[in-house]
Amino acid sequence: SAAEARFIANNPLSKAQHDLAVGTLPGGNTRTLLHTSPFPLTIKQGKDAYVWDIDSHKYVDFVGELSAGLYGHSHPTILRTLTATLSTTGLSLGATTTHEHAHAALLGARFRLARVRMANTGTEANLHALAGARHFTRRRKVVVFSGGYHGAVLSFPEGRPAANCVDAGDFVVVPRYNDLELAREVIMGVGEGELAAVLVEAMQGAGGCIPGTRDFLHGVQAAARERGALFVLDEVMTSRLAPGGLGAAMGLTPDLVTLGKYLGGGLAFGAFGGREDVMAVYDPRVEGSLAHSGTFNNNTLAMCVGHAGLKEVFTEEVCVAFNAKGDAFRERLREVAKGTKLVFTGRGSLIGLHFIEDGEQEITCGEDLAGKERKDLRDLFWFEMLEAGFWTTRRGFVAMILGTPDEELDRFVETVRAFVDRHRGIM
Ligand code: PLP
Structure with missing residues (x-):
């Protein structure tokens, strides 16, 4: 796709690092989940709620080390x-x-x-x-x-x-x-x-x-x-x-x-x-x-x-407020994605993103998704969120970090809105 071609063009150092790493690590990788096609970005640094790749792009860290990175990189x-x-x-x-x-x-x-x-x-x-x-x-x-x-x-x-x-x-x-x-x-x-x-x-x-x-x-x-x-x-x-x-x-x-x-x-x-x-x-x-x-x-x-x-x-009070913020964030995302194939699941500060044929369908278990997922849209979303400076997992997961600035949450909602509008024809 055009998004993937831009990804390759924009990340020459990550590509070179991947080509090197495959000579040592199977697939150039040591955590299967983190492999992404055509190659993963190599991240060099994290600070607060942000990470930077070796091509020097800055991202809001929405991977949050798969929920282990709750405190961010420099609390x-x-x-x-x-x-x-x-x-x-x-x-x-x-x-x-x-x-x-x-x-x-x-x-x-x-x-x-x-x-x-x-x-x-x-x-x-x-x-x-x-x-x-x-x-x-x-x-x-x-x-x-x-x-x-x-x-x-x-x-x-x-x-x-x-x-x-x-x-x-x-x-x-x-x-x-x-x-x-x-x-x-x-x-x-x-x-x-x-x-x-x-x-x-x-x-x-x-x-x-x-x-x-x-x-x-x-x-x-x-x-x-x-x-x-x-x-x-x-x-x-x-x-x-x-x-x-x-x-x-x-x-x-x-x-x-x-x-x-x-x-x-x-x-x-x-x-x-x-x-x-x-x-x-x-x-x-x-x-x-x-x-x-x-x-x-x-x-x-x-x-x-x-x-x-x-x-x-992460006191009990902070825990309650943080997850309430997550619930509000998810609701705003749901509002933006209403009537499309993009569905947000989860609870509190953990958010799942799914692209399914019928966006109105309730998701109660993985079997509800079987054969209905639109991986093409999910990949497009991932590439375009990267271009906008958001680091999410390819499979569709956001683990929020304490201290992510509210403006970045707002910007993500607007970026998702723009994505939905831009691709209305296929959404
Ligand atoms: N249990 C659940 C629910 C998890 O989400 C995970 C990791 O993602 C694990 C267990 C395994 O934890 P670890 O990766 O630290 O071995």
Whole structure:
């Protein structure tokens, strides 16, 4: 397309870097999601709520490190804590520290977790939570949902475990998210005494920013318990949407919760926690407990920076105001896109963008989108937003950053309006 041709012409250094990188990294890439055709932009720097590529274009950062970059690139509290931790405490100490306790206590209070353990990523948090659930229940099977993303080796696109899913045979996938009847059928269909856990997101994040309904989530929680299984809520993406996480806002009472992303202040981070009796499977004083190791589980930088961010910056009040701003932003975008193929989903500060044949159609799960997505329009949108100085994910995802100037949000709304007007004939 003409937009793609302009992209190639405007980004010679990114193209050259990609040509070089493919000689070292498969596809020139180390995070599959970040690959974009014909080549990805190479980003060289971030400051506040902006990033710059190596061809020196400046963008408003709407990728927000897939929600981990909540604080932006240079929040003073984050930078100050990083520097202070480096100079006074040092790096990972290979020892129990007060820092891990302080952060665990704060996470526990905020997200109502009786006991907490740290990990390095959201993927790890989910792997450990499931291992704990299996050990506690002495069962193996786990029910998950189509479109669910719980980490690199725990994803379930299109109704089945991805090719690299671990223990794929132990997962039973409900073929539609937000379909309680189907979910109950699948949960009750797992053999008596076999179901260890039901693992679900309160809003599918990578699956398209599709919120779960209250009835669906409560029904799934009840069905899990009826079957004697643990209800595990993946809040890696959604914990930022409400002061106690999206689960608390929905009135859910999960047995285990997994966390990650911004809760490490922008550094690699994961955590899991919940019921005292379940988490006791990780108590090393108990004979036969599970080993939960990990060299960097309690690394001082993530512990201290994550703690300072949550305690001093992303307070409950800030969380509420930030997500209200996100809701208002989404409403303005919806208004602009009314009557077109562009649909905005999500909740609070997380926004999904979809181009579908019938823009009036309700989106309740990934299957609603199957065969109806207009990838050509989505690509055109991505190229043209880049030209206007907005860095979004190619697949259609915006994770807002604290401190993005209101004028940039206004400018984005106007840029989307201009896009819709310019392409009215095909929209
Ligand atoms: N769970 C959910 C809901 C996620 O969105 C993600 C990451 O996008 C993960 C788990 C995995 O987290 P990480 O990328 O830190 O391993």
